[in-house]
Amino acid sequence: MKHSSNSSNEAGSVRFLPDGVDVPLVIEESLLSHALRGGVPLLSPCGGESRCGKCRVLVDGETRGGGDPGVLTRAEIAAGIRLACRCFPSPENVSVTILPESRPARLAAYLDGKDLAGDEPFLPLSRTASGGNPLGVALDLGTSTLAGALVDLSNGTVLSRATADNPQMACGEDLISRVVFAEETPGGFDLLRGRLLSGADDLVRRLLETSPVPGEVTDVVAAGNTVLSHFLYGISPSPIRRPPYRPVRKEYPPVTGETLGSGPATARAQWRIFPSLGGFVGGDVVAGILASGMHRQEEVSLLFDVGTNGEVVLGNRDWRIACSSSAGPAFEGGEVGCGMRAYPGAIESVRIDPETAAVEWTVIGRGRPGGLCGSGILDLCAELFRAGIVDRAGRFTPGAGAGRRSTERGDGFIVVPREMSATGRDVAFCEPDLKSVLRTKAALCAAAEALLRAVGLPREAVAHVYVAGGFGNFLDLRSALTIGLFPPIPLSRFAPLGNASLAGALGALRNRRRWKEALSLASGTLYHDLSSDPGFMELYQRALFLPHTDEESYRFVLEGEVSR
Template sequence: MPETGKGTVRFLPDGIDVPLSPGISLLRHALEAGIPLLAPCGGESRCGKCRVSVEGETRGGDDSGLLSPSALAAGVRLACRCFPVSGDVRATVPPESRTARLAAYLDGKDLSGDGPFLPLPRSCAGMKPVGVALDLGTSTLAAALVDLCGGAVLSRASADNPQMGCGEDLISRVVFAEETQGGFDLSRGRLLSGVDGLIATLLSSAPAGAEVTDVVVAGNTVLSHFLYGLDPSPIRRPPYRPGMKEYPVVDGKALGVSTAREAQWRLFPSLGGFVGGDVVAGILASGMHRNEEVSLLFDVGTNGEVALGNRDWRIACSSSAGPAFEGGDIGCGMRAYPGAIESVRIDRGTEEVEFTVIGRGRPAGLCGSGVIDLCAEMFRAGIVDRAGRFTPGGGNARRRRTEEGCAFVVVPPEESADGRGVWFGESDMKSVLRTKAALSAAAESMLRAVGFPRDAVARVYIAGGFGNFIDLRSALAIGLFPPFPPSRFVPLGNASLAGAIGALRNRRRWKEALALASSTLHHDLSLDPDFMELYQRALFLPHTDEESYRAALAAGGPC
């Protein structure tokens, strides 16, 4: 922390006091104190999500473009632009500004985990050896504790990635680490604290005498660099190459962790700047690398990685899809925690809305599956056209005009959790179109690069907990995926964690992962002359090739 002055900053409701540092934002104070405060844009004053209620002498943070007059009058400020001046300052972080206490989808399918139990070669003498499989997600950390004498999974746990306070997407975090004084050490420290806390949670229910001897980590390239202590800044600039793709085995002491310091840490290798070990682990769990038939693997997240291939060849890419389906870039977007609308249906005649809410309480916003449903329903009901533009509303009460254009009111203010209502506007729809176009075009680009038609793809795997909650018909209605019949889709759950568990339980699977990584080609979309054309075609609902989507939906199959 920089030089401190007189006074303290107290964060509520946590009740944590930190010394006041003049010239340092409330957001930076919160990061130093370990306060869970949302900052999707990494503190660049673009998202307006880091709202706090302030008492005391401060300056800045009163952006009228992001905060309403009533909010400003109530003392609400943006933490990234609000600076405590002197004396004692109190900053109250409301629930909507706190990072989600998201229960990650911890179960994943390991479709190729049919081998014998062959743990990594470590001595069992005088101890009860256990291993940790760890999935480093951009927003969520997930882990499993494995008995290395019998192979049983003893427990699972998840936690928010504390790095979210440094930016919700990976580029924001790299920028924060590079351009903020002490940013790399702070950002890396946040990640290490999250990993330590998660392992400590697992060990709290471990058998007496248990000792962690091995840790297997699957994470995207940026987070793998942070964990390993490598500068990730080269990844954000052409040619977007990581400083390292293969990470030599080290012990916990070398990484600087507080737990599992004597254990051997193995990180899945990366394929490219934004295609990391989590994709390698997902391929391992799917078994697509063992099959003769061609498969696609989507890892639906902020990065939007896609892999294509079979046992003879594989290529993979990252589409930089953005955080629209994880609560970012959506005015009323939020993570999948209590209060989030998770499914939506709209009456095509009256435009009345029915929805379900996580936790069954009052709605506070829209999570990813709710956003996909809402967009599909608005399109089906004729509320938006194929370009995502709002159609004339005919005086319907759910149509509103805001400063940013037209909007559809999902929940009126008096029925919402915070009294502000839940709405979806033109800028939100544009974010969704960009996100879904990037993901769909990435797959189409790779198919075109290898000269394969869509019919050549036998299976489409959806990795990530988010994929388990997507209504496939809604996803196809907006063109999130290429037009495959629903029967070809196979949700895997947390395939990254499943692959890490498999590699921990069987050393042959770890060697298999290393081999498939070295034989999988990284397809750089920035160098693909066809990608932009495919992306532009996908910026419509569902696509310019509407007939193919109608045929896919008509084919039916399990959803």
């Protein structure tokens, strides 16, 4: 993308509908850049890199580009649909309608997290002398979602909870895309940092608005992955994406909101940011360990954080080892054509009748389904496999079953026909989607196997498996094991944690001993870099199969437990 300063005086503007926002027209900027500039919400999971094909807009007026034949059908191009990241305005006024599926919606879920470390006495971090009632904020800074909880620091009561999209999403869905954006876009780092800070500030303001008790925020405890923690702290995350993938810093000494540059709601508060373990295992995982209580047990546990990235921790009270699985965001709805996040309108569970291939589904909220969220995708894959519609290699079996259609994106299974969908298009799950899910699940499962192998422990030695992440609250564990998302460990050993990162941050906010524990967890947990683990690719290839190449172990685990 080229940037120039002298072309911004061209006449005209880009009008974004349905919001009705006018943005001054810059002929060399893509429509996506215009949307970003004007603060118009537009999904762009890949950060404007033309990869995801999700920033679909309907243009009215002269434009150039964005009619990519690899992504859009001829009919769509003819109807005026373009990819905003590849489409540039002409000097005339242009009107751009953001299609429903390209608009981020308000988030419903992703709030609750369990704290299994038990009830602790209320022992707040600090008592700042302030006029009003002292309040504390626990923040979970996720790659796609920000979540927060407001706590009355006089008694430890949780006053309100809220979530919001991470406004950085427009600059890239995955972390690497954002680091690249910060590196390659002039002013990119400041833009990303500003978006994170303002997103957090908006969230805190909402927490205060909905709180039954007024007061002043004196303490903020934030848990985020390493890249976001770097952005928040104002340091460049660039080194994280290059060998040896080390962050600039792993600890973030407490600072005031004013120093940090946070919004007015937390300007006078003391900010504590959870320490990171490594470039791709951050404070959110440390908070997750804290909430799981695995660091207090003699028995060995596995902790999975299934979010936009997937992190895995193995260990007990003496030792812990953690890694990032580089699993893609398939279970956050990314990289899957019909995928979406857990908004209203997303299919969250799926059953397929193996005889008739008839599909039953449940949708978050009311209304017509527009796509599938993580738990729905997981269910769908497991059901397609159980029904014999998909083989072990993740290919559709030829001619098997109704509901099959050849689509632009290859052979597909129609989950929701267009006449019943919210978008007027088929909700179709195609072979590339299957492959994407297969890769994600293989990366996650192989990451856990790699940790076990690194320390030389058999998987039978794992007494507990904790599944954290918003998705963890809703996933069907039997579906998960049916496709081999996790190593073959008996279902009875699994415990969902939900948003453990927020739960951990909340725990630390309410008890200063927990905060100290978090600091010591960071130095006592080893970061294992899978990219330099020579055995990882092989474990990955082993897991790239349904449920797994080691199918005997899965059969054993699933026998009796999953028989439909």
